[in-house]
Amino acid sequence: MNSMLSRVREVAQTMVTSPEPATARTAIIDIGSNSVRLVVYDGPRRIPFTLFNEKVMAGLGASLAKTGRIEPEAMERGLRAVGRFAHLCREMKVATIRCVATAAVRDATNGPEFIARAQALGLDVELLSGGREAIGAAYGVLSGIPGADGIVGDLGGGSLELARVRDGAVHQTVSLPLGVLRLPQIRARGPKALERLLAKMLDKAGWTPEPGLPFYMVGGSWRALARFDMQATHFPLPVVHQYEMPAERAAQLTRIVSHVGKARLKEIPAITGSRVPTLPDAAALLSVVVRRLKAGRLVVSAYGLREGLLFEDMPASLRGHDPLLVAAEAEGEAQARFRGHGDMIERWIAPLFHDDDADDRRIRRAACLLADVGWRANPDFRAERGVEIALHSNWAGITVPERAMLAQALYSNFGGGTQVPGELDRLASPEALQRAMLWGLAIRLGQRLSGGMEGPLAVSRLDRKGDVLELILRGEDRDLLGEAVERRLRQLAHAMGIRHRLTP
Structure with a gap:
């Protein structure tokens, strides 16, 4: 029995959550002013999956504004977290660990002591400058929102980093000592103190506003603020990444949050208790930043410094890959019955949708790549x-x-x-959902005709000729037709408002 258990353990250690070997795992240990976090990544390099994620609210920068030091209790808490994370990385056989420290360790008089003690635990700690932190956060946004064109704002415990992103590159950056742990003392000087200080800092940095640009919100406190807004507006999709708000909502949230008690905020499931005290200050800073920069809209990014560090290390050829399609292909291949089937389906239905624009085509392709992910589910709940x-x-x-x-x-x-299921009609226009419904029915037809195999798709063709939807097969392959195939062809044609025809 013991020998069998040993063999099972050996096999288990080689099992991973992606086609890449276990040695491909990478980890980021992020030593921030508020929290110390470990994230272990696995899977496609362009958009890796999160294999493990844990944070400890160490509060290294909690007393920095008053004493200039990391307090002893906070230092011990942070080092315990670092030690645990280093041990977990060894157990998970992580090939590459990148340990970075930001504003609190950078600014504290005893920051070098923290680094020395962390390095004694076997980690090479990289102390990021404010500029490097801004670049990392900006690349994180570009990783998760390709084509981002605007201002990235990364709010941490000790600092606020701003970066101008455009055309896949990072341009002007600035790091300001305006983290949420410093804001209470600044705001205590008066109602306009924060705005005056921000204006002075931006003028000194030579930062010129570009009116109307999106402002990309990065950092735990601003994400918590967005989750509060979701709750307040009863938004039906509890996914914070790329959640959008009008720029004027920042000022409204400042007023609303200031009148909501901490007990009420703690009742919101998506907001951790440790974030609640920071929300009023985070909202106030967002309001003055948006007003000063003359932002056009607010876009939340769940991708920040850690993802940016990974993105920077990628070859340029990988950076250009579409993260949605890479992830959809990996998920589809992992769950589908037959490899490559989604790609074949996409080519097969494409002739029906010549008028799809580039944005629609990539969503249609993602749907095709995921076309077989529900086959293991209970048939009554596959949809x-x-x-x-x-x-x-x-x-x-x-x-x-x-x-x-x-x-x-x-x-x-x-x-x-x-x-139209659920509340999708609150998330997209009727025209968009109608278009997507046709994609789904076309995919469903291809799935039934082919049985998930390449051959039937290779010898058949789907086409629209005027007001007729035509399924064309060679004569010798006509026996692929059946009642189920014709029923799905009829359903698709009816949804398109045209007739259908089978052509041998």
Whole structure:
């Protein structure tokens, strides 16, 4: 029995959550002013999956504004976290560990002591300058929101980093000592003290506002603020990445949060208790930053410094890959019955949708890559499973309306027909959902005709000729047709408002 258990353990150690070997695992230990966090990544390098994520609210910068030092209790708490994280990385056989420290350790008079003690635990601690921190956060946003064009603001415990991103690159950056742990003392000087200080700092840095640009919100306190807004507005999709708010909402949230008691804030499930005390100050800073920079809208990014560090290390060829499609392909290949089937389905249905623009084509392709992820689910709940995967999976590079379109496509593909499930109609326009529903019905037809195999798709063709939807097969392959295939062809044609025809 013991020898069998040993063999099982040996096999288990080689098992990973992606096609890449265990040696591909990477980890970031982020020693921040508020928290110390470990994230272990696995899977596709362009958009790796989070294998493990843990944080400790060490509060290294809690007393920095008063004493200039990391307090003894906070230092011990932070070092215990670092020691645990280093041990876990060894157990997980992480190949590459990058340990970085930011504002609190950078600014504290006893920061060198913290670094020395952390290095004694076997870690090489990289002390990031404010500029490097800003660049890392900006690349994190570019990793999760390709094509981002605006100002990235990363709010931490000890500092606020700003960066201008455009055309996949990071331009002007500035690091300001305006972290949430420093804000109470600044705001205590008077109602306009924070705004005056911010204006002075930005003028000194030579930062010129560009009116109308999006402002990308990074950092735990600002994400918590966005979750509060979701709760207040009854937003139906509890996914913070790429959640958007109008710029004027920042000032409104400042007023609202200041009148909501801490007990009420703690009742919101998505907001941790440790973030509650920072919300009023985080809202106040967001309001003055948005006003000073003349931002056009607010976009939340769940991707920040840690993801940016990984993104910077990638070859340029990998950075250009679409994170949504990379992740959808990995998920589809892991769960599908047959490899490569999603790609074949996408090519097969494409002739019906020549008028899709580039944005629609990538969402349609994502739906095709995920076309077989529900086959293990209970048949009565496959359509709901498709919606859950589309809405709640940790996708990047996808807006809220696009998530809704992906959900509708998978819902229709998995048997939901022409219905609009849940509250998707609050997330995307009727026209967008109608388009996605047609994708789903077309995918469903291809799935039934092919049985998931390449051959039937290779010898058949789907086309629209005027007001007729035509399924074309060679004469010798006509026996692939059946009642189920014709029924799905008829359903698709009816949804398109045209007739159908089978052509041998």
